Amino acid sequence: MATIDEVVLSGVLEVYEVPDWESRLPINRLWVSRDFWTEFDAMDGLHDNPFAGSRRTIGEHIEQAFCNFRCGERPGAGDLKCMVPSGKGVWKLHPPGARVYGWCPFQRAFVAVTVAVASDTKTDRTLNNRKQRVVSDFIRDNKLQQYIVRGDILAVFPPPT
Amino acid sequence: MPSSRRQPDARRKTLLKLSGQIEGQLRDIYARKHEAGEINQTVLAAKLGVDRSAINRRLSGRSNMTIETIADLIWGLDSDFDLKIFERVGSVKNSGLTPGGSDGQVVTPDVKTNVGGVLTPATASSGPRTLTFAS
Numbered sequence: 650m651a652t653i654d655e656v657v658l659s660g661v662l663e664v665y666e667v668p669d670w671e672s673r674l675p676i677n678r679l680w681v682s683r684d685f686w687t688e689f690d691a692m693d694g695l696h697d698n699p700f701a702g703s704r705r706t707i708g709e710h711i712e713q714a715f716c717n718f719r720c721g722e723r724p725g726a727g728d729l730k731c732m733v734p735s736g737k738g739v740w741k742l743h744p745p746g747a748r749v750y751g752w753c754p755f756q757r758a759f760v761a762v763t764v765a766v767a768s769d770t771k772t773d774r775t776l777n778n779r780k781q782r783v784v785s786d787f788i789r790d791n792k793l794q795q796y797i798v799r800g801d802i803l804a805v806f807p808p809p810t
Numbered sequence: 811m812p813s814s815r816r817q818p819d820a821r822r823k824t825l826l827k828l829s830g831q832i833e834g835q836l837r838d839i840y841a842r843k844h845e846a847g848e849i850n851q852t853v854l855a856a857k858l859g860v861d862r863s864a865i866n867r868r869l870s871g872r873s874n875m876t877i878e879t880i881a882d883l884i885w886g887l888d889s890d891f892d893l894k895i896f897e898r899v900g901s902v903k904n905s906g907l908t909p910g911g912s913d914g915q916v917v918t919p920d921v922k923t924n925v926g927g928v929l930t931p932a933t934a935s936s937g938p939r940t941l942t943f944a945s
Contacts, residue, residue, distance in 0.1 A: 668823075668826075669823075670823045670824075670826055670827035670830070671827070671830060672827070672831060673834065686815045689815055689816075690815055690816055696816055700872075701872055701873075702867075702872070702873050702874055703871060703872050703873060703874055704825070704874040705825070705826070705829065705871070708816060709818065709822065709826055710871060712818075712826070713826060713829070713830050713833075713871060716830055716834075717830075717834060717837070720834065721834060721837065721838060721841075722838055722841055722842070723841060725837055725840075725841065725869060725870065728870070744871075745870060745871055745872045808845070
């Protein structure tokens with residue numbers, strides 16, 4: 650078994666540092682896999698055109714979703730969803746136009762492993778399952794099985810006491 | 811050392827900063843009120859006279875909100891705002907600022923109380939921009 654810190658030191662994961670334009674202070678933890686950014690850069694669909702009426706590209710929405718996760722009190726309803734079957738502990742973030750797959754190793758924490766364009770998940774019905782498998786394999790390959798928060802959103806973001 | 815990835819240029823960063831701040835603050839206020847049972851998207855939509863899906867789009871960043879829309883949401887959430895736009899400290903224009911007072915002292919306006927009168931550009935020349943107070 651490994652720890653998140655060890656995987657960060659090995660370079661497979663990195664801490665998501667909020668960009669210089671974010672004025673809020675981070676209060677939640679977020680890690681991103683090295684391969685995530687490679688995939689992010691390679692997917693032209695994330696960077697080509699503004700998404701819907703928002704004037705921002707899907708890639709920019711992903712960056713903002715990461716900032717919101719790190720700096721927001723809690724994700725908005727539907728922004729962070731547990732994938733079925735929930736026993737695997739795989740979650741996905743829902744920025745506009747995208748799906749970011751990962752898992753929650755602790756409360757108020759998320760590890761982003763892989764990404765897909767939301768419209769692709771509608772046309773390719775197996776894409777979600779394949780992405781879920783990528784996350785499960787990542788957890789297994791890096792021996793992080795003991796760091797999985799299972800349950801619903803209240804398990805990850807418990808209500809204030 | 812973070813991985814390199816496509817980085818937005820300064821113009822895009824300004825958009826991301828502004829939209830992130832506005833949407834982030836609106837979302838946080840909405841979340842607090844929702845958690846306290848004071849409001850939900852349906853109630854807010856009814857208050858503003860729009861469809862619930864429009865509220866969802868605005869709070870999730872799926873729409874490019876107009877100033878009127880932002881103001882509506884702030885009002886709908888029984889909130890207020892504070893806004894300040896300023897020149898970047900490191901910009902060429904700012905580095906050319908010279909003292910405007912006759913005694914050579916740099917006069918700083920109190921932007922909160924507006925004490926000191928109106929800030930006006932003294933010259934329209936192409937040289938260093940000089941700011942002075944008109945009392």
